[in-house]
Amino acid sequence: MSDRLNHECGLALVRLRHPISWYTQEHGDPLWGLRRLFLLMEKQHNRGQDGAGVACVKRSMPPGASFLERSRTAKRNAIERLFDESMRPLESLRRTTLLSMSDEELKQKFALLGETMLGHLRYGTHGAHGTDLCHPYLRRHSVACRNVAVAGNFNLTNSREIFRNLVELGLAPVGEADTGVVLEKIGWAIDREHEKLRHRLGPGSLLNLDGRLLAVHIERELDLIEVLRRATESLDGGWALAGMLGSGDSFVCRDPAGIRPVHWIETPEVIAVASERAALSTVFDVEPDAVSSIPRASALVIKADGSHEVRAYTEARPERSCTFERIYFSRGNDPEIYRERKRLGRNLAGAVLEAIDDRLDRAVVGFIPNTSETAYLGLVHELERLWRERCAERIAALVRSGQATPETLAKALEGGPRFEKVAHKDQRLRTFITHDDARRDLVAHVYDITRGTVTRDDTLVVVDDSIVRGTTLRESIITMLARLDPAKIVVVSSAPPVKYPDCYGIDMSSLGKFIAFEAAVEVLRDRGEEALLQEVEERCVAQAELPPERMHNWVRLIYERVGDDALAAKVAQLVRSPTLDWAGEIEIVYQSVDGLRDAMPGHTGDWYFTGDYPTPGGFRVLNTAYLRWRRSDESRAYEPEPTA
Numbered sequence: 001m002s003d004r005l006n007h008e009c010g011l012a013l014v015r016l017r018h019p020i021s022w023y024t025q026e027h028g029d030p031l032w033g034l035r036r037l038f039l040l041m042e043k044q045h046n047r048g049q050d051g052a053g054v055a056c057v058k059r060s061m062p063p064g065a066s067f068l069e070r071s072r073t074a075k076r077n078a079i080e081r082l083f084d085e086s087m088r089p090l091e092s093l094r095r096t097t098l099l100s101m102s103d104e105e106l107k108q109k110f111a112l113l114g115e116t117m118l119g120h121l122r123y124g125t126h127g128a129h130g131t132d133l134c135h136p137y138l139r140r141h142s143v144a145c146r147n148v149a150v151a152g153n154f155n156l157t158n159s160r161e162i163f164r165n166l167v168e169l170g171l172a173p174v175g176e177a178d179t180g181v182v183l184e185k186i187g188w189a190i191d192r193e194h195e196k197l198r199h200r201l202g203p204g205s206l207l208n209l210d211g212r213l214l215a216v217h218i219e220r221e222l223d224l225i226e227v228l229r230r231a232t233e234s235l236d237g238g239w240a241l242a243g244m245l246g247s248g249d250s251f252v253c254r255d256p257a258g259i260r261p262v263h264w265i266e267t268p269e270v271i272a273v274a275s276e277r278a279a280l281s282t283v284f285d286v287e288p289d290a291v292s293s294i295p296r297a298s299a300l301v302i303k304a305d306g307s308h309e310v311r312a313y314t315e316a317r318p319e320r321s322c323t324f325e326r327i328y329f330s331r332g333n334d335p336e337i338y339r340e341r342k343r344l345g346r347n348l349a350g351a352v353l354e355a356i357d358d359r360l361d362r363a364v365v366g367f368i369p370n371t372s373e374t375a376y377l378g379l380v381h382e383l384e385r386l387w388r389e390r391c392a393e394r395i396a397a398l399v400r401s402g403q404a405t406p407e408t409l410a411k412a413l414e415g416g417p418r419f420e421k422v423a424h425k426d427q428r429l430r431t432f433i434t435h436d437d438a439r440r441d442l443v444a445h446v447y448d449i450t451r452g453t454v455t456r457d458d459t460l461v462v463v464d465d466s467i468v469r470g471t472t473l474r475e476s477i478i479t480m481l482a483r484l485d486p487a488k489i490v491v492v493s494s495a496p497p498v499k500y501p502d503c504y505g506i507d508m509s510s511l512g513k514f515i516a517f518e519a520a521v522e523v524l525r526d527r528g529e530e531a532l533l534q535e536v537e538e539r540c541v542a543q544a545e546l547p548p549e550r551m552h553n554w555v556r557l558i559y560e561r562v563g564d565d566a567l568a569a570k571v572a573q574l575v576r577s578p579t580l581d582w583a584g585e586i587e588i589v590y591q592s593v594d595g596l597r598d599a600m601p602g603h604t605g606d607w608y609f610t611g612d613y614p615t616p617g618g619f620r621v622l623n624t625a626y627l628r629w630r631r632s633d634e635s636r637a638y639e640p641e642p643t644a
Contacts (some may be wrong), residue, residue, distance in 0.1 A: 010047030048121025146245030154239030157617025248304030258296030345378025
């Protein structure tokens, strides 16, 4: 993706199935579990570069000793910093000493070592960045099983409403951030479950249990499925939430529509969870088929004694797992994602042939690094197949006409599309200079080119995974590619045009920042049809005070009027920098929605392309986003317009 998006966070959880001494005996490493957590986080570092955090629960600690620890940082190289600090006691320990230490001694020596360890990688979707905003969040309490650590990959569309609900319940939450609100709601649900269990025992029974026995009884009987049912009531959004209680219980749950991904694995040594299946497969060296996805509306619950189950905690919605996760966010070494991305590229071959006037012999095909490479391979393979078919037809014609000679056959095989690595990304170039003109100059050099790969008679075809804002395409990529001086540049997006805001984990809530929306508006203005913008505004105002369940997507009227061909043509104009002195043509080729669905039929979360939102809150976000765009207000559209 040429435009950087703040997006999906990453989760990792490791629950040891044996005492730490067992790992010392089997692996010669009492820190084996902690190292597995580090690897799971490192294998998902693509999911969060704004900070990281780790929390752990230590069971059977003596009175007065810490049993719930946490460390977070928002500094650069956050994962390495966290684990370097955690492992620092190793510097003063001989290996023989380390291997002879008891479980209790090890847990006291290494702050982040425990039976259950939870890691999080943060990609902030809005607002400030800092250590205090990194997960896990903690809720402290003097009773062990009322201590909670929570981390998640999620966004809510109605966090302010949930905040007000908590206030009405008598709580005093601080701040309205999604994670803080969810933490408070989970804490409240745990308190209600405690009260229910105490009430179930009855006054007479309470007299027969001292405080510690009562606490142990409640820890054993606490129903986390019921806790999650209460805690997620009225939440609207997409989430993969993980949490640990100070007593040793833990959970990982997924939203009712399965929007956010989360996977788990059970081995004789651990139960482990991660946002990406490939991370679990790699770290624990198992086949991908051995890794399970937690079903939508369900939770993996692990009790303190190690017993565990996956069970529904709320009513499921139709499955709508995020397709952007497959197109861009997840690492491409997951076999299914790899195949899907290749198919996305393959499905573009017909449109590419049309864009190059069927002149495969005058085409040079490349990609914009790095996540588009797999789709590029799919396109390459399909174009090669088509070229071989043409060569076979020529050869067959020569044979039928009796003109088949070594020379004519060799000539029939000449030419064909060329595949080159025309663009390279400078991973180290930073563009944090504040002066806008100077920054634009630096941005133009984020990508390098391979000169000599393209001639003036060639059409240069470059594959990108998606086009969202178009800024980097205009300010950097097209400028650099134009220096190769091709006859024409065709930018091929493996995803359809991004037309609508996302509100379930991706920072795409300002409608006016999408180049597809900008292009649609420009087309209407060119045609003198701006009145439609006012009509859509009036329809949005009319439903602004309705419950989200009764809202409609009126922005769709704009895209239906414009049409996809006119939209792509206008985007091609918009990505041409006014300072570009290259005179060649630019064309944009988008994936169709049908092509997307063909490539990944098991993943139907495509609301940013289609406007078909999986929860009612999505329609409210869209409605608000349009009205704010009409006022030139670029603030987040997650909260409704104020009522009169």
